[in-house]
Structures are given as structure tokens and as C-alpha cells.
Amino acid sequence: MNFDFSLIISSIPQLLEGLGLTFQLWIFSGIFGLLLAIVLMLMRISGKWYLSAPAMVYIYIFRGTPILVQLFIIYHGLPQVEFIRESFLWVVLREPFGCGILALTLNTGAYVSEILRGGVKGVPKGLGEAGAALGLSKMHRFIYITTPLAVRLAIPAYSNDVISLMKSTALVSTITLLDMMGIARVIVSETYAPYEIFISLMIIYLVITWATQKAFALFERRMSRHIIQ
Amino acid sequence: MSLANTAPKTVISLQDVDKYFGEFHALRKINLTVAKGERIVICGPSGSGKSTLIRCINRLEEHNSGKIIVDGHELTDQVKDIDAVRREVGMVFQNFNLFPHLTIVENLMLAPRLVRKTAKAEARKHAMTLLERVRIPEQADKYPSQLSGGQQQRVAIARALCMNPAIMLFDEPTSALDPEMINEVLEVMTDLAKEGMTMICVTHEMGFARSVADTVVFMDAGEIVERNTPEEFFKNPQEERTQKFLKQILSH
Numbered sequence: 447m448n449f450d451f452s453l454i455i456s457s458i459p460q461l462l463e464g465l466g467l468t469f470q471l472w473i474f475s476g477i478f479g480l481l482l483a484i485v486l487m488l489m490r491i492s493g494k495w496y497l498s499a500p501a502m503v504y505i506y507i508f509r510g511t512p513i514l515v516q517l518f519i520i521y522h523g524l525p526q527v528e529f530i531r532e533s534f535l536w537v538v539l540r541e542p543f544g545c546g547i548l549a550l551t552l553n554t555g556a557y558v559s560e561i562l563r564g565g566v567k568g569v570p571k572g573l574g575e576a577g578a579a580l581g582l583s584k585m586h587r588f589i590y591i592t593t594p595l596a597v598r599l600a601i602p603a604y605s606n607d608v609i610s611l612m613k614s615t616a617l618v619s620t621i622t623l624l625d626m627m628g629i630a631r632v633i634v635s636e637t638y639a640p641y642e643i644f645i646s647l648m649i650i651y652l653v654i655t656w657a658t659q660k661a662f663a664l665f666e667r668r669m670s671r672h673i674i675q
Numbered sequence: 676m677s678l679a680n681t682a683p684k685t686v687i688s689l690q691d692v693d694k695y696f697g698e699f700h701a702l703r704k705i706n707l708t709v710a711k712g713e714r715i716v717i718c719g720p721s722g723s724g725k726s727t728l729i730r731c732i733n734r735l736e737e738h739n740s741g742k743i744i745v746d747g748h749e750l751t752d753q754v755k756d757i758d759a760v761r762r763e764v765g766m767v768f769q770n771f772n773l774f775p776h777l778t779i780v781e782n783l784m785l786a787p788r789l790v791r792k793t794a795k796a797e798a799r800k801h802a803m804t805l806l807e808r809v810r811i812p813e814q815a816d817k818y819p820s821q822l823s824g825g826q827q828q829r830v831a832i833a834r835a836l837c838m839n840p841a842i843m844l845f846d847e848p849t850s851a852l853d854p855e856m857i858n859e860v861l862e863v864m865t866d867l868a869k870e871g872m873t874m875i876c877v878t879h880e881m882g883f884a885r886s887v888a889d890t891v892v893f894m895d896a897g898e899i900v901e902r903n904t905p906e907e908f909f910k911n912p913q914e915e916r917t918q919k920f921l922k923q924i925l926s927h
Contacts, residue, residue, distance in 0.1 A: 517686075528803075549905065572772040575735050575768070576774070576834075578733075579733055579764070579766035580760045580761070580785070580790070580837075580838060581758055581838060582786060582789055582791045584788060586790075591774055595775070595776055672777070
């Protein structure tokens with residue numbers, strides 16, 4: 447086998463042409479997914495069955511099935527349904543980019559909502575009681591007491607999910623999108639050099655992961671400034 | 676001046692209050708009135724309902740039947756009444772429950788800023804006055820985790836005072852403290868009592884009960900077994916259960 451080290455380096459600029467798309471998918475679905483997760487988490491902790499039950503079913507379905515299957519159903523399946531083709535959803539779903547964002551958003555939303563719920567549940571009950579005894583409304587207690595502490599508790603698990611989402615964006619290459627993974631597959635089909643190209647791709651993903659970990663470590667340190675050893 | 680005019684006003688009144696936790700009957704037909712300026716110490720074995728009783732007064736627990744009236748507001752499901760009562764009643768917890776992500780002075784400023792919409796500078800000034808009162812103004816900009824247990828509990832007392840409550844509830848304020856820190860907290864509480872604060876205090880500190888309380892209430896199995904002045908209570912307990920309890924806690 448001929449292993450061409452120079453190809454590892456020389457393919458990187460070409461792969462980076464997909465970086466923009468990877469970042470767009472990652473950032474948009476990350477933000478929409480977080481908003482969805484907040485809504486789902488609030489539904490789960492609302493104490494009202496008609497809110498918590500649908501959220502639980504939703505989370506069960508989206509955590510319980512492979513994201514690739516979800517992506518295929520959205521991309522190949524939904525356009526078969528006539529009223530979807532006629533509705534405003536079509537604006538999003540007729541483009542593979544929209545399908546990719548939607549699938550990633552729906553999936554990460556399910557995971558992150560459970561991470562946030564864990565953070566909220568981890569805040570000692572006595573702190574809420576202290577707030578209540580001071581006359582703070584439920585809303586004030588949630589915003590000023592529960593949220594900052596829950597965020598701190600959720601950071602490590604949440605950073606995991608953000609990194610995982612970044613890697614999941616590679617799946618959109620299966621629905622014709624040319625993100626970095628998609629470009630890699632094109633180059634491989636032209637050069638017949640899968641090792642070199644995919645090793646280059648790994649290096650790029652590892653660099654992004656490293657930067658993300660650093661950013662979250664800084665965020666965690668800032669949110670922990672009240673914890674003095 | 677006639678005596679009738681100086682008769683103390685009732686600020687808290689509990690009438691036939693019952694409370695269940697599932698099957699467990701935590702409070703049984705509790706009747707208790709507290710006059711303005713009165714200092715009540717509640718004692719009794721663990722699980723006797725002392726904490727539940729004071730937690731009902733600011734509705735951290737909901738009673739199941741009977742009436743609780745605090746400063747003219749009856750406690751019902753009405754959020755407006757609950758908020759009105761909570762503004763009048765300060766509470767100090769066994770585990771301090773300071774907000775760990777806020778500095779000491781921010782712990783004191785949070786409620787006045789949000790509930791009373793006090794301006795920041797004014798809230799801080801008031802907070803500093805209270806920290807001086809509990810003798811730790813120098814800790815104002817530290818976080819709770821940097822303070823000792825006794826200091827944290829004094830901050831918690833100051834925080835409860837920042838809303839200018841007419842009544843203070845203490846739920847075993849010294850039980851989580853190392854022995855050498857108990858006195859600094861009791862001193863602050865004694866100061867408060869001297870200033871005429873209405874206080875209900877669940878505690879096992881019998882020295883504090885003797886020197887500060889007007890009334891000692893003994894609870895067992897969800898009932899008020901006996902209430903009396905501290906002198907009579909310690910010297911001449913009427914009920915067998917009270918005698919047994921006092922023997923247990925005073926024999927050491």
C-alpha cells in the first residue's frame with residue numbers, strides 16, 4: 447500500500463472549504479436545539495401531566511432512535527406527504543440544508559433538555575425555600591437562584607453534547623450536502639486514498655473539539671467563581 | 676393609661692391546624708397565638724412537628740385544615756396573601772441556605788431589589804447596616820463558601836432582616852454548627868430579642884430558652900403538649916412527656 451503523507455497535508459485546504467457549512471449546521475442547530483431543550487425541560491418540570499407527558503414521549507422517541515434514521519425520515523419521508531409540500535414547512539424541507547438543521551435540532555433538543563433538567567434538579571431545594579421565604583415570586587426564584595446554579599451544574603454534560611452535535615453534522619453528507627465529510631467523500635472517490643483523506647478530516651475535527659473544550663473550560667471556571675476550595 | 680390599651684396585639688394565630696404528609700399526621704389540632712414582641716421557643720423530640728409548625732407559618736408547608744392568620748392575612752391558596760405574609764416574616768434555616776453564587780452583600784440585596792424595587796445603592800447601604808448588626812461587615816464581598824458556619828448563619832439572619840420583617844422564624848438555627856460557633860449566633864439572636872422582635876424559635880438550646888424566651892412550647896407527636904414560662908417549664912413541668920424530655924436533654 448502506498449501511504450502518501452503529503453496528501454494528508456495537501457487535502458486539508460480542500461476539506462476546509464466545507465468548514466463553513468459544518469459550522470452553520472452546528473451553530474444553527476445548536477442554538478435552535480438549546481431553545482427547544484429549554485421549552486422541553488420547562489414542560490418536564492411543570493408538574494402538569496399534559497405538558498410533561500408529551501415532552502417525555504418526544505424525548506423518548508428522539509433519544510431512542512438513531513439520528514441517521516431521523517435524518518432520512520425528514521429528508522426522504524416528509525416530502526412524500528402532500529400537506530407538508532403545500533405548507534410553509536416546505537421552505538425548510540425542500541432544501542437538504544433545512545432538513546439537516548431540523549434533524550440535528552430535534553435530536554440535540556431531546557438530549558439537552560434532559561441535561562438541563564438534571565442541572566435544575568441538582569440545585570438544593572433549600573435555596574428555593576430561602577427565596578420563597580424572602581417573598582421572591584416563583585419566576586424570580588427560577589431566574590435568579592435556580593438558573594445560574596443549574597447552568598453551572600449542567601456545563602460538563604452540555605459541553606459533551608455540543609461536541610457530539612459537531613460530529614453529528616457529518617451525517618448530512620448522506621443527504622447530498624457538501625460539508626467537510628461530504629467533500630472528503632468526493633476527494634476519496636477521485637483519489638482512491640481513503641486513509642489519507644479521512645486522517646486529514648480527523649485532524650480538523652480534533653482541532654475543533656479541542657477549541658470547544660477550551661471554551662467550555664473557561665465558561666465553567668467563570669461560572670464556578672463562587673466555589674472556593 | 677388603662678391596661679386594656681397596652682394588651683399586646685396578636686400577630687400570629689393558629690386555630691385547629693392539621694397537617695398530613697401522606698398518611699403521616701404531622702400536626703394535630705394545633706392552637707397557638709403569638710403576641711407582638713413575644714419570644715417563643717419550641718422544643719421537643721425530633722419528628723415531633725416543630726419544624727413543620729413554623730414552616731406552615733410562612734407556607735413553606737401547606738396545612739390541610741384549620742386556620743393560620745399572620746398579621747391579619749389568612750394563609751390560603753391566594754398567592755397575594757402568601758406573598759404578603761412572607762414579606763412580614765423572615766426565616767432562618769438550619770442549613771443557612773445562602774445563595775452560593777452571590778456574594779454576602781448580594782445575598783442581602785437580592786430580595787429588596789426584586790421584591791421592593793429598592794435602588795441598588797440604597798439596598799447595599801441597608802445591607803451593610805445589617806451586616807454591621809450581625810458583626811461581619813468585613814465579609815461583605817466574599818462568597819458564602821469562604822465563611823465559617825457561624826458566620827454564614829449570621830449572614831442568613833441579616834438576609835432575613837433585609838426585608839424588615841415584623842416576625843422572625845428560626846428553624847434549629849444552631850443545629851448544624853460546630854459547638855464553638857453556636858454562641859456567636861445565639862448572641863445575634865439575643866440582640867434581636869432585646870430590640871423587641873417577635874420571634875418563634877425551634878431550638879434545643881435550653882440556655883437560650885431560659886434567658887430569652889417569654890414562652891416555651893413543648894411538642895411531641897404533632898401535638899402541643901405544654902406551654903409555659905421558661906421558669907415554670909424547667910422547674911415545674913406538668914406533663915409526663917415533658918418531664919421525660921427534659922430529663923433526657925438536661926442530664927448531659
